[in-house]
Amino acid sequence: MSDPRFSTLRFEGVTRRFGGQTALADLDLSIHAGEFIALLGASGCGKSTALNCLAGLLPLSGGSIWLDERRIDGLPPERRDIGMVFQNYALFPHMSVRRNVGFGLQMRKVPKKEAAHRVDEAIRLVQLEEHVAKFPAQLSGGQQQRVAIARAIVIRPPVVVMDEPLSNLDAKLRLEMRMEIRRLHQALGLTTVYVTHDQEEALSLADRLVVLRDGRVQQVGTPEDVYCQPANRYVAGFMGYRNLIELPVSRRDGERVTVGGGSIQLEGTARDDLPSGRAVAAIRPEDLVVSETGENRFDVVVEVVEYHGREQSVQGRLPSGEPVYFRTEARLAPGDRAPLAVAAGRVLIYPADGAGALAEAAA
Template sequence: METTLTLPAQHEAKTRLARQSARLELDGLRRSFGSYNALDGIDLTIEPGEFIALLGPSGCGKSTALNCIAGLLSLTGGEIRLGDKRIDQLEPEKRGFGMVFQSYALFPHMNVRKNVGFGLAMQGVRGAEADKRVMDALSLVRLESQADKLPGQMSGGQQQRVAIARAVVIRPPVVLMDEPLSNLDAKLRLEMRAEIRGIHDQIGSTTIYVTHDQDEALSLADRIVVMSQGRIMQIGTPEDLYLRPNHVDVADFMGFRTRLSGRVVSVSGGEATIEAAGARLSGTARDPLKPGDDAILSVRPEDLVAVDEGEGIPVTVTSMEYRGRAFFGVARAATGADLYFRADRLLPRGAKARLKPDEGRSLVFRGGKA
């Protein structure tokens, strides 16, 4: 059975494992693979002790950026500095960073104690000091009673905790995490989110966390860096990005799944009204707009509602599913656009309906085809 640390023990473990972080600066990072630019000029300053999430779809460059920071990939251009020291030309082991991989990367023939202590051995830390630090790290992740087990005897969540303990035992100034929860089931992912944020808060190291899951980023990070095609699209707090995405692609990644192309008919007080998909729709203007401009309206599924009558977008329902408190579905507009919406009752496939955004919940961006 796993044991829970008392508050004094947690504080003691924190004190023993903490290491003073320094500001991490990425200046014009570039990484090319032949003619393909995986990173195309990344500028980012990360303050000591921050939890930063690199968020974006597959192929956006987030894992490439993490591997460049770790030293597993060399840069094509740019610099990485930790405090006043340039580190991009150092070998990975000389950077002193902890890393947690998607696949755990534990040694199957070593028990937990030896897995966690491997990095210390590579640093030349052995004997009583190494034993003490290993048990401190295992206490931090609540696995001290599992020290003599092999990885294959543990659950996925426990193995991931071992990987975290191995990363923090070396007292790193920066902990790098590459989609560490993607192999876990939904319940374990939720539990491990709280574990990871709690450990970050205790040890005080800077954490850089790669994910394609907006919920993970929103729940864990102090700031989120949204990436696309090797570039940074927006940096902000979770609230900033959730409520005020500055680009239609950022909005899409933050849950604004429905995108409708149209033309602006009026602008007033920061709100733009467009004609799109056979209806007039209004939303908060996120770009400077004027009547006649091409525009894209974006709205989240929970904020696009099926209405019985009146104004709205005429659609044909293509699928629906029940999610506990409401039904969510996909419908097709006459323009061929797929719309993601919410309803309080089941609508059969092929049913005609009208969809209307909740007031104040849509965003309007400059643009042409959605």
């Protein structure tokens, strides 16, 4: 479903500096109407800055933001028509649920009768019918978040932005609300820009992900792209490649690269132009198997074992001292020697020295 009011929301070279610090550098991004975009990154990566710039709560230091051919970055927030869901919900504590949800319509001078109808509809959509007369302080965290969402969507904004809306909820509620947000997006088709530091949340909700680090885009792609083909070691680390082992390159044959020396030799796929020299092998804990045979065999000494039901999550250590994380159903104890193997197709090899060449790959 797409929005008839516009077709593309565009960031062009959007930059934001705080004093001498660049919080967001030269962000270029096109978002199609109806798309669900997640901005993903660790805290301080610039994702919330991007969102606040879009909503008009922060002025840009450079660049522009466009809704089709209309430039919106000079408009004050109240004239941008962007619905925002805040991390702390920011519900008006002195207004009932009904008045909170109706506030945007009241500001838009929507006739009373129509406003009441739309408020009811929005409240029904987030399943809060029984709570319309309550005040925010009388609601649970999940209910407050529903009110915040209803309040943002009732004005039918062309774009809804959400700033880590689930981070104040407990784990169970977070899963529920995640479904809820996905369901609402499917039902209403509202263009959504969603900020989170939780890769699982981003992968499960978004049509496309934008991974940010230090104010720069690292990768833009579908969840599958980003999950399976991280553009650099940073994105790989974010996508669950918990083992990032730095080793010298010993042989390369097109995409096939062998790295290692001494007790460990790993064969994998190069994900980027590899300079000769040092490289990083990225492996997911769940791709390592405890086995005496197979590709890419090496041994570790078990250090910490965590119980996870059927599986155990284990931290071992290479003779060189680097930690290795893996999961196994085998019962291991600290001090054991564990033989590990990993399929060559599951090992990604990145240049060791960070993100230099990678920003281009992402753009």
